Amino acid sequence: MLVGCGIVDDIKIKDFSNDELLDTYIKIGSFIDFLNKEIEKVDSDE
Amino acid sequence: MSNSLDSKIKDVKDVLDSMPRNNLKNKNKYRDYVLNILEKYNKFYHDLYLEIIRRRDDILGKVKDYDGTLDKKMINDYYKKLLMVNDRNTPYEKSGLDKILYEILHFYKDDFEGVNKDIRSAIEIFGLVGIKLQERDFCYSPYVNEYMTMFMKSDGEDDSLRECFDKLYWKCPDIIVHIGLNFKYLYYKNEKLFSKYFCNYKNDFLKSESLNYNEVFSKYKVLVNDNNVNYLKSEDNLIKSFVSKKYNILDYSKDKILKYHMQLGSNSGDIDNIKKFLDLLVEYKNYFEYKYIIDDIKKLYKDKDKFKSSFRNKLKEIAKIEAKIIKLNKKIGFRAKFNIYSNKIDKLMIEINSNIKEVSKLYNELEIDKFKEYVSKLEDNVSLYDILLIASSYYIYLRSCIDNNFDGLSDIEINDKIVNMQEFLFSSDINVINNISIVEDRDVSLIISDRYKLLRYNITKDEIENNVLGLIELTKKIILGSILDNCNIDYEDILFLCNVRDIIK
Numbered sequence: 019m020l021v022g023c024g025i026v027d028d029i030k031i032k033d034f035s036n037d038e039l040l041d042t043y044i045k046i047g048s049f050i051d052f053l054n055k056e057i058e059k060v061d062s063d064e
Numbered sequence: 065m066s067n068s069l070d071s072k073i074k075d076v077k078d079v080l081d082s083m084p085r086n087n088l089k090n091k092n093k094y095r096d097y098v099l100n101i102l103e104k105y106n107k108f109y110h111d112l113y114l115e116i117i118r119r120r121d122d123i124l125g126k127v128k129d130y131d132g133t134l135d136k137k138m139i140n141d142y143y144k145k146l147l148m149v150n151d152r153n154t155p156y157e158k159s160g161l162d163k164i165l166y167e168i169l170h171f172y173k174d175d176f177e178g179v180n181k182d183i184r185s186a187i188e189i190f191g192l193v194g195i196k197l198q199e200r201d202f203c204y205s206p207y208v209n210e211y212m213t214m215f216m217k218s219d220g221e222d223d224s225l226r227e228c229f230d231k232l233y234w235k236c237p238d239i240i241v242h243i244g245l246n247f248k249y250l251y252y253k254n255e256k257l258f259s260k261y262f263c264n265y266k267n268d269f270l271k272s273e274s275l276n277y278n279e280v281f282s283k284y285k286v287l288v289n290d291n292n293v294n295y296l297k298s299e300d301n302l303i304k305s306f307v308s309k310k311y312n313i314l315d316y317s318k319d320k321i322l323k324y325h326m327q328l329g330s331n332s333g334d335i336d337n338i339k340k341f342l343d344l345l346v347e348y349k350n351y352f353e354y355k356y357i358i359d360d361i362k363k364l365y366k367d368k369d370k371f372k373s374s375f376r377n378k379l380k381e382i383a384k385i386e387a388k389i390i391k392l393n394k395k396i397g398f399r400a401k402f403n404i405y406s407n408k409i410d411k412l413m414i415e416i417n418s419n420i421k422e423v424s425k426l427y428n429e430l431e432i433d434k435f436k437e438y439v440s441k442l443e444d445n446v447s448l449y450d451i452l453l454i455a456s457s458y459y460i461y462l463r464s465c466i467d468n469n470f471d472g473l474s475d476i477e478i479n480d481k482i483v484n485m486q487e488f489l490f491s492s493d494i495n496v497i498n499n500i501s502i503v504e505d506r507d508v509s510l511i512i513s514d515r516y517k518l519l520r521y522n523i524t525k526d527e528i529e530n531n532v533l534g535l536i537e538l539t540k541k542i543i544l545g546s547i548l549d550n551c552n553i554d555y556e557d558i559l560f561l562c563n564v565r566d567i568i569k
Binding site: 031034036039040042043044045046047049050053054056060061 | 073076101106
């Protein structure tokens with residue numbers, strides 16, 4: 019499975035160490051929260 | 065990976081910052097861009113989630129499952145049997161009447177249903193030894209008889225019983241105490257039947273086990289210890305203990321375990337000695353905790369000549385007054401039968417109540433006297449461990465001893481103390497206090513520290529006295545660390561499971 023989707027193309031998730039896997043999961047989760055808030059902000063401005 | 069991801073996220077944020085949002089068209093463009101990014105990252109997030117779950121399930125798939133339910137039930141049943149064949153007390157304690165009647169006599173003001181449940185249990189205990197109690201057995205007073213007649217007819221919970229109690233309570237506010245005392249009267253009246261039942265029970269049990277009492281006691285200890293070892297060795301339980309945060313996995317890295325060994329002066333090949341050391345620390349902690357009981361019994365033992373026949377003498381005294389009570393009740397019964405109601409009945413009732421009050425006081429003393437008489441028959445070679453076992457066999461004495469040493473404990477707290485003490489006495493490996501007699505004064509902490517100094521442990525008498533809980537904690541960590549070392553699941557696996565639990569709710 020590629021860490022693809024145009025994000026980081028050269029590493030496979032399966033190659034992550036346990037720590038890397040969980041760290042990445044946390045970071046992506048926070049970033050998704052941030053993106054969702056951005057959409058909320060734009061919607062509320064309208 | 066972390067850096068490239070951070071920079072990727074930063075790039076996206078920079079792009080977002082640079083995008084204008086000043087009109088509807090730009091805002092829509094901004095939203096479309098964010099949605100596009102979001103879709104990619106959601107997919108990535110889901111893939112990461114699937115990988116985490118796969119790794120978690122891989123680890124859990126390696127775990128050897130262990131179901132201790134049957135073992136626990138078997139051990140509990142064995143423990144109950146052990147209490148019933150106890151060599152150190154009388155059928156009154158073995159049957160559990162001591163505790164039930166104590167509750168009836170002390171807690172009736174709180175809970176009507178609870179009292180009725182205790183009354184039912186007491187009746188069942190008499191039934192167990194073959195005595196079917198009837199209305200006429202409750203002869204302490206006409207009120208006791210009236211209530212118990214209603215009780216026997218009801219299921220112990222219906223409204224008519226409550227109405228009956230309410231009616232009688234105003235005539236005799238001590239009615240529940242009188243019922244409790246009536247049960248005591250019935251026990252001593254039938255003491256021989258109780259003795260016979262428990263004697264037969266013991267013979268049958270020991271025969272079925274082909275062991276003597278000391279051997280079944282030892283067998284129980286082995287069962288408990290084996291179960292504890294199996295429990296800890298069970299990888300399923302081990303994981304649960306860490307994931308539930310009972311233990312902190314970060315305390316069990318190789319570096320930390322090495323540090324603990326250095327602190328103790330032990331080495332990793334020394335686990336058997338460390339386990340023995342833990343047993344001794346637990347023994348010392350409990351010895352110190354129950355020292356007030358040991359001291360109290362030592363004091364009683366010094367005065368043992370005073371108590372040689374105090375119990376039987378008091379019982380005779382009680383029997384005399386109870387005979388008076390029964391006679392007075394008969395007089396009231398006779399008058400009621402022939403409808404001779406007069407002030408005489410009231411006078412007889414006053415006389416009955418005053419006699420019951422006297423009996424109540426004597427019964428309270430009797431329980432402690434029974435214990436004192438038992439202590440008076442001990443010999444100099446009885447060990448400190450034995451005397452704690454004796455104390456734990458007499459609920460009333462133990463309660464009073466705890467009450468005298470701790471202010472304001474609740475009923476639950478006292479009972480917890482008793483249960484903890486019994487658990488220690490019945491399941492721990494004892495090596496020191498079973499070798500110190502009631503007439504000896506030995507320094508338990510010094511005995512332990514000297515033994516382990518010989519093994520080059522960094523242990524002093526002072527440290528055992530001042531930091532026994534810390535040492536117990538330390539040795540437990542070393543032992544758990546060695547269990548972790550020897551199972552299919554390693555430190556990294558458990559650390560991963562603990563982190564996953566924190567991250568994925």
